Amino acid sequence: QVQLIESGGGLVQAGGSLRLSCAASERTFSTWTMAWFRQAPGKEREFVAATSWGGGSTYYADSVKGRFTISRDNAKNTVYLQMNSLKPEDTAVYSCAVAKRVGARRRESFDYWGQGTQVTVSS
Secondary structure, rough: OOOEEEEEEEEEEEOOOOOEEOOOOOOOOOOOEEEEEEEOOOOHHHHHEEEEOOOEEEOOOOOOOOOOOEEEEHHHHHEEEEOOOOHHHOEEEEEEEOOOOOOOHHHHHHOOEEEEEEEEEOO
């Protein structure tokens, strides 16, 4: 059972930046996918960004492309989400997730989830 611990959420003004971290409790494998999802009040959970541990491929939702960057530190079993040029519509609970497969992006494909961290962007 992989446990995921997120940190780094908070309140920021529009145009500001935040960096989220997600630490996995045990070793992850190069064929696994690590991703960030978010869920705003009254909306479904949606994909934000994903990366593979081994290959370095990254994927982004169109809504965050060019503003958010996902990266990883394999030695620390940690994935980061750097969020720049934040907008009020980015306000949501952000959760990280792990899929034991390459290239996963649908939330049904992910096996482990963190508790989530709140990001609030004020206008």
